[in-house]
Amino acid sequence: MEGLWYKECSNGRRFIIKITPGESLTTRLLQFAHLTDVRYAMIVSALGSVKNVRLRGIKTGARLPITEPRITIHDIEGPCELLGLQGNIVPGESDLLDYHFHIMMSKSSGEVVGGHLYDAEVFATCEIVLTELDVSGVERHVSKVGGIPTIYIDEEAP
Amino acid sequence: MPDYKLRRSLLYVPGNMPSMLQNIPIFNCDSVIIDLEDAVPLSEKDAARHLVKRFLMQYTDRNKELLVRINPLDTRWGYEDLKVVLPAMPDGIRLPKADTPEIVERLDTLLTEFEEELEVEIGRFGILPSLESALGVINAVGIARSSQRIFALAFGAEDYTASMEIERSRGGEELFNARTRVLWAAKANGIQALDTIFADVGDMEGLRAETELAKRLGYTGKCLVNPRQIEVVHEVFAPKKHEVEYALQVIEAIQRARQLGTGVISLGGKMVDAPVVKRAARVLRTAYAHGMVDTLIDEEAIHGAQ
Numbered sequence: 001m002e003g004l005w006y007k008e009c010s011n012g013r014r015f016i017i018k019i020t021p022g023e024s025l026t027t028r029l030l031q032f033a034h035l036t037d038v039r040y041a042m043i044v045s046a047l048g049s050v051k052n053v054r055l056r057g058i059k060t061g062a063r064l065p066i067t068e069p070r071i072t073i074h075d076i077e078g079p080c081e082l083l084g085l086q087g088n089i090v091p092g093e094s095d096l097l098d099y100h101f102h103i104m105m106s107k108s109s110g111e112v113v114g115g116h117l118y119d120a121e122v123f124a125t126c127e128i129v130l131t132e133l134d135v136s137g138v139e140r141h142v143s144k145v146g147g148i149p150t151i152y153i154d155e156e157a158p
Numbered sequence: 159m160p161d162y163k164l165r166r167s168l169l170y171v172p173g174n175m176p177s178m179l180q181n182i183p184i185f186n187c188d189s190v191i192i193d194l195e196d197a198v199p200l201s202e203k204d205a206a207r208h209l210v211k212r213f214l215m216q217y218t219d220r221n222k223e224l225l226v227r228i229n230p231l232d233t234r235w236g237y238e239d240l241k242v243v244l245p246a247m248p249d250g251i252r253l254p255k256a257d258t259p260e261i262v263e264r265l266d267t268l269l270t271e272f273e274e275e276l277e278v279e280i281g282r283f284g285i286l287p288s289l290e291s292a293l294g295v296i297n298a299v300g301i302a303r304s305s306q307r308i309f310a311l312a313f314g315a316e317d318y319t320a321s322m323e324i325e326r327s328r329g330g331e332e333l334f335n336a337r338t339r340v341l342w343a344a345k346a347n348g349i350q351a352l353d354t355i356f357a358d359v360g361d362m363e364g365l366r367a368e369t370e371l372a373k374r375l376g377y378t379g380k381c382l383v384n385p386r387q388i389e390v391v392h393e394v395f396a397p398k399k400h401e402v403e404y405a406l407q408v409i410e411a412i413q414r415a416r417q418l419g420t421g422v423i424s425l426g427g428k429m430v431d432a433p434v435v436k437r438a439a440r441v442l443r444t445a446y447a448h449g450m451v452d453t454l455i456d457e458e459a460i461h462g463a464q
Contacts, residue, residue: 059263059264059266059267060260060263060264060267061263061264061265061266061267061268062267062270063267063271067270069267069270069273069280069281070267070270
């Protein structure tokens, strides 16, 4: 189909996960996926609180590829209420698991901030529903056009 | 660490006047802002940018900071100004009508594009946003934080008063609030604050008074419209001799205090503590930049590692 790539998938196992205070959210999720032999997954729901969050925003007017000068990195101490986390876990280079997460959270003022998540530390708790995807032929590679890792489907060239 | 570069005087030079451009090397100002915006009539916009490019390319033995005021990015001239002038390697861009952080960020990303194209270091070109409206003043903090390229904020009173629908007075009380808000944003972000022009080039006493006010508030430089204003502005911004002498005494006193293992010491009946030392260090940094002292103070040795 012109302008997009797709592949049908179905849901496999579904997990409810609790990550304890002080843990790295991204590290623990990847470790969990590895331990349970999950190769493809999608976050269905995530709630809790986080601190020491590092995330990225893309600068106004930026063009592709997305490179360091075109982004702004934000380090937010928090703690903040975790309002949502979206993203996927897909094998990357050398068949290692990789993730792409976007986070949304609120400060004490009620101000909501978010963006592309690099990492966050769980503050009080983090409750996640993760669903396994039954699929093959999907991998994560760095896009020459976009400049960032993104999923590729079968014969699609990076 | 605050920017050590002296920017006491930033002289506007019309970008469409060859005779003025050729005089840039002999002006004694710290910076020049070559103007492609308000000083250039519409019919000469295209010719002016090429003239500026030619001048910059020929001006290789540079003795001052060279900035170019481009047209606003939302005009049909703004992007072309960048495209033509940047290959001639000005030091930075003065961005007019910088009302929001997004406008500055847009310039930041454009400069990144050009730096990659020109194969120069990312961050090579600085940005001097000009806050010229009520909206710009309100957004001053966000603007100051919007790019690592920003080395100073400039307050533009002429456009500000126009946007506020008020007249500019000799005393400047109508500017006080806006001036301080721009200044606070600059100081809070560790960058310089540069004051607006003084348009009456025949009134040197008025220029002196306004410059002294700006200095008292915390501004470290002033934009100028005539070379004859340079000397007065430099005189005002230079530390006074007695200020430098006192600062040297403070540093000597605090060094004695550290040898004695105390954080404070008395000097002339007055306590010398951290804020006094900080102020003295600032005076000496400025004096060093003015060539009034030979050695840049080692602040870590004074304050200790943070």
